[in-house]
Amino acid sequence: MRIGFRTLKTAIGVSLSVLIAGQLGLLNFASAGILTLLCIQKTRRQSFNAIWERLLACLVAIAVSGLLFELVGYHALLFVLIFLILIPLCVKLRCTGGIASSSVIMMHIYVQKGLTLSFIGNELMIILIGLGMSLVVNLYMPGVERQIQELRRRIETRIENILRELAVYLKDGTSLWDGRELLELTALLEQARALGIQTTENDFSGRRSVFYTYYETRRKQVDILKTMMPLVSQVDARVEQGQRIGEFLDDLADHWNTIPGGRDYHERLRAIREYHRELPLPETREEFETRASLYAMANELERFILTLA
Structure with missing residues (x-):
């Protein structure tokens, strides 16, 4: 079985993201690895686009879901309204590739059942570590x-x-x-x-x-x-x-x-x-x-x- 270079980068990047987030004592630290996994692409340009889309979508998701959960309450059925707002927003902002990643952050907010500045900082750190690690590992591309x-x-x-x-x-x-x-x-x-x-x-x-x-x-x-x-x-x-x-x-x-x-x-x-x-x-x-x-x-x-x- 032959292991491709992209597979190797993914394995290393995900592991380092989880390790760093865990060492910093972040809540839901394993999610940093998911964000890294979703951003490693075939080329640098594709990777940069993926990182930007996921960053923007995650920020929008924090704002939309945080506001609605705090106003209406932390109910599972509220996800219907959240996605009805989030998806069209992501389409308008051209960051639909980040919808899945932003959903992970929304689930964190729902499970936490409370939005504080420290928790928002925790989620932002997870996003930065996950996306940042994917950026680092994608800077190197094998010669062709x-x-x-x-x-x-x-x-x-x-x-x-x-x-x-x-x-x-x-x-x-x-x-x-x-x-x-x-x-x-x-x-x-x-x-x-x-x-x-x-x-x-x-x-x-x-x-x-x-x-x-x-x-x-x-x-x-x-x-x-x-x-x-x-x-x-x-x-x-x-x-x-x-x-x-x-x-x-x-x-x-x-x-x-x-x-x-x-x-x-x-x-x-x-x-x-x-x-x-x-x-x-x-x-x-x-x-x-x-x-x-x-x-x-x-x-x-x-x-x-x-x-x-």
Whole structure:
């Protein structure tokens, strides 16, 4: 059985919260551990949001429940009215994630059957210890650099393979490729998106992470490749124009990820376009459709080159 890092942080954070609250002699000290448990999230930003929501909801709950219990009396049925007021307030204040946590504090007030300054101070200390401990343990997040590098390698290898397979078909007029890499890329990009969001939400600056920008670029490139595939399949026979684009794709597969800005690929593609324009007009429907597919393919290749870093 593998114990995840978040599980380890939760276990340590909850234990320390209960220990500290207990050592301070607080009433209901174990509840500090519950608050810590509810605030440990996957990313720093999610954790900060959870802490803020629970802090705000707990303060609202103390005010609402304390006031009603003191005015009406400590009756269990009064929870109906309390929640009818508390939940809409939390929705309005955008702290609905803290409703469960605030309920714990309300139960303390109900069991105490009396609201004094010392008891309010006790509850505030429980809240501060529970939420504070979750903040401390969430400041450290495990590095994902190795995971990022492996994901990049797998994505780029498959893009390179797709470019080569398209080149083979255009040069040879046939291919045994089953398109597996394209299906794998869809899954890999979803992983990259999740990791990009995670790295962004762990960054205190609030800016998008470099890896999320990387994901967006690769997603655009894969979308272009998906558009190119049916165009390539419409080139039924080995034609000289197709072979030129095939050779272009073959060379692009070797250097697409290492050439800043596509370097001279813009000029090479422009030369291929000029060559196509100088050819005699197509004489048959098949030749016309092939020429149209190759023209559309050149447009997509230009879009692909524009995405190169």
